[in-house]
Amino acid sequence: MNDAQSAGDAAPLELRIDAKAFLSADGTPVEVVRGFKLRLEAGSFGALIGPSGCGKTTILRIAAGLDPDFRGELHTPGSGRLGIVFQEPRLLPWRTVEQNIRLALPAHAADADLTDLVAILGLGAHLARYPGELSLGLARRTAIARAFAVGPDYLLLDEPFVSLDEAVAARLRDELVALTTRTKVTTLFVTHDLDEAIQLSDRLFFLSDRPTRIIVERSLPPPRGTRSRDVIASLGDEMRGLVAQATASGA
Amino acid sequence: MNDAQSAGDAAPLELRIDAKAFLSADGTPVEVVRGFKLRLEAGSFGALIGPSGCGKTTILRIAAGLDPDFRGELHTPGSGRLGIVFQEPRLLPWRTVEQNIRLALPAHAADADLTDLVAILGLGAHLARYPGELSLGLARRTAIARAFAVGPDYLLLDEPFVSLDEAVAARLRDELVALTTRTKVTTLFVTHDLDEAIQLSDRLFFLSDRPTRIIVERSLPPPRGTRSRDVIASLGDEMRGLVAQATASGA
Amino acid sequence: GETLRIGTQKTGTFAWQLDVIRRHDLATGLDLKISEYASPDAGKLALNSGSVDLAVVDWLWVARSRALGAKLLFYPYSSAVGSIMVKDNSPLRKIGDLKGRVLAIAGGPLDKSWLIVQATAMRQGIDLKREATLEFGAPPLIFQKLQQGEAEASLNFWNFCARLEAQGYRRLLDVRDAEVALGLEQPVALIGYAFSEEFAASHKHTIDRFIAAARSADDIMLRSDEEWDALRPLMNAEDEWTFKVYRDRTRDGIPRRPVAAEAADARTLFGTLAAVGGPELVGPQQELDPGLYYQPAPLGD
Amino acid sequence: MPRVYSLAALVAVWAVVAALLQSRLLPGPLTVGTTILADLRSGELPFHMACTLGRVVSSFAIAMLLGSIAGYAMGRSRALDRYADPWLIVLINMPALVTIIFAYIWIGLNETAAILAVAVNKLPNVMVVMREGARALDPELDEMARAFKFTGLSRIRHVVIPQLAPYLSASSRSGLSIVWKIVLVVELIGRPNGVGFVLGSAFSLFDIAQILSYAISFIVLMLVIESLLVQPLERRAIRWRRRPA
């Protein structure tokens, strides 16, 4: 794993989406986000939680700068070394696991030593395989390796740990915590697993149904990563209550 | 949802895989399953749990009759109305959500009423959308609707409830229980979520690492579907212990 | 009446002759079914596939086909051949001047006119193949290339030469003269009617009738200038000059001697060409097959 | 609209070049336009165009139908591909002239021969493209269709053809143009009518205006078919595709 340090300027992630709509195939516009405003301090870890299909992936794509077609404003943190895990692995089927990881590296780091990263993700035996020969879990791990390998100072993760068994998922969560504390990475994380979100985050953002906006926003007391099972459970119950309340009043 | 009754003969699912290997692109064989033997009574619900990349999907493909290239034997239950949810949605990108569901129906049921099913899955607003316009969660729900719609008497599910929010996932689990008890469906279910497996199953199968085989097999006391949170937690702890033991002794 | 299926090139002179036959109703009792094609080689294809009974083709081609086993017969139609043309103000005067010059030749290296020119040049000790720069191409393109000045001289089919003549080009060598220079009494009709022996045997009457009609048409075309005015729309002549040259050259080409005399000269020419072109050109036979020429029955009905 | 501007620009460029050159060898749009009008009035152009179009349509239909089926089969079955591939290479590299001559000699100088010769010339090109398409088919969707016991017909219609669509599109568009070009040669060599026949005669007279007037009439026809038929259909067929951001 690259031990790159984050850039000096400690700009936060600022994203304001006044409106974002897609034009569907039959020509009707589908409004996905409205009145969304998010600010995440440099080096902190935010989690987006919301119902299926509300617009989380859409927000992440905008935050990554991949979709300029929205009304609003985006200021990204860091020096532009973005690491991203898409909701599907999005590997190049015609390149091996190793090539898929290396191709994402910036030119000067193309020969970086990946041994540690590969070992943590349990990909050692599969480096020479093509994605079509991987199980979905292995493909996801490759995608995670790719995002970590670039030594990001800005990290976007769209449900990275689904389709992994408990043991691997736990190991990867720890690794994520280690990575994001060792180097100053601003991270935005999408998950459906509230416990996971509470374990990992500095700040939680709960989203409404489509068109989505933030209905509940909450900072968690540090230190993250090491919260105990009980703390997580109680925080979880508290959050569930808040969200239910906000949803009811919003409806 | 179709209320089709299962066929009279109550044959169990019997699957024996002595050996299954893939030939990888560079010509080396990859052994995935060895000495696997599974029997599931007609109408009962079995869950496969195992580490990421061990061979669960491979076993499911063989159980579906999609991969005849293995050493062993397969006897499928029911009259051949198979419903399957693949690990990825596998929708036809050029057909709408509704068409994707209807195309899987047998000819005589092509006009079946899907209203209830669609409502349960929350797909109502999306029936005319193409898969490329869906969020991953919506696409997965479409894939689930397709499998349920055929009125299966043999159901194979590969991690169907990942990428869904807690509320939707819970609703779908209930629906799955209702479907499989109302009609006599023999179900084989893959998941990484032990709690989910315990809640839904009659029988659990724990798999070893690759080449995979069953290391622990356990029947759960009826009735399934309605087990309380505490029961699930205590059963879960028990199972985790058993598996840890088996893995240690196997290593 | 009897049917005769004829294949012809739309822009060829045979179409003119057929028009005369039709307008004067010379082929009484004959039902002429005429197919017009765009390519000069279509006639050969049509004969070979049995789609027509009669077409106007090359004399050498018939000879060669016979040598290879196809039983075809030949009857003279025209002795009009091409010429080597140069610009009026060109310094080139005789064959020898072509040395080191660019000569564009229509058709391929086995074109009959080109072979005759080669033989003539060889008699004068000139090997054009080696001593001139040769360009080959489709006749219309060669015609164009001479006008664009890319070639200093060109050997082309007579109709293109006629158009060049009308535009002020001059003949450096007429292939008809070359034939005489090679020892022939008169230029041989190098194109003619071809038909299968089988057809001629079973439809002798039809063939004879048609040949008679064709001769009558030739007579009219030789005699009457008004006839040519009637033909003019068919001729695609750009101007009066071209029209006149077309007319005169066609008249010059009409064979006027008995078949036997033609056959005698043809044998001489064949020998010469065989020497120049080799078996590649004439096929396995080195002598002209005496059965090549069709002998119509004396007119008597 | 862009279509109109773009064509207008094309004609303008042509007009300017023609005006500058002032050569009989490059007639301007006006000259060619008048020729087209005259040929339209005389009925010559519609007649020959209709003959050519008939041949184009028949041979195109034959070649596309047989070629798609054969190419698909070769793309799916490795064994078949191994055996049929050398024949395909022979067929695809056979000079058009050879097929045309053989067709004319053995079938006769008639329509059947002409249409067959063109179809045989085009067939292997369709096969080659469709074979690639069949090879690139997604095995996962295929599995899905087998699992849900799609009927053969519905598999072809809903799973296979949509995946082959870009290949069909490419091979029919480039194919139509190849067919038309070969039809011209076939007509030139042995048909008494059609655009190729006229072009052949016009070439021997070096009548460039005539050549251009027929070529352009056909091209205009193709433009109309593209704009009114092919492209709207195509747009419908790829509605599902996510527009790249």
Place this chain on the structure above:
Amino acid sequence: MPRVYSLAALVAVWAVVAALLQSRLLPGPLTVGTTILADLRSGELPFHMACTLGRVVSSFAIAMLLGSIAGYAMGRSRALDRYADPWLIVLINMPALVTIIFAYIWIGLNETAAILAVAVNKLPNVMVVMREGARALDPELDEMARAFKFTGLSRIRHVVIPQLAPYLSASSRSGLSIVWKIVLVVELIGRPNGVGFVLGSAFSLFDIAQILSYAISFIVLMLVIESLLVQPLERRAIRWRRRPA
């Protein structure tokens, strides 16, 4: 091995048909074989073949390179496609004869004109196929490459070209055969050497054995190139593809 059997079968069929027909118009493999040998010995065949091959290779390279780039650009940019499409339709439907005549008239009766005429004839076909390929590109992979800031070169090499591979394969295979066929016409009309030049003379003499001997020599060359070069390369390039179960 299947390759050899299959070719042997082809030759056998031909021999039997030729023996049955016993016609001057369908020489058997033996006759053609002797002709080939004779032409080989005389040096005629290698000479003309080399001339043709040179033209084929140059025009093919030009057409593939420019056509791929232009087709890709049109497939990616909708605006460009809208404006350039009518020109493309005009170009693709322009009869070969017209391009050839214009090239020979305006450039001269030389190699440049010949090669350019062929390239211009082939270019639009490449464009049409590559445009479909570019349209079918996966926008998700494109996003991935943008997110990870792939350099332009590495995007082309690792993301775009592998996706275009089947289209490249189809258009170069069918394209090579088209180029070779047009080269024949170009040589027939205005070159003093090359296979097309020989075929022209052979056609006017109706020398079928000669025609076949040249056609077959070229085909054999293509078969060799396919077997020894193209197919091994292709197999390497699609190693990653999951074999359909």
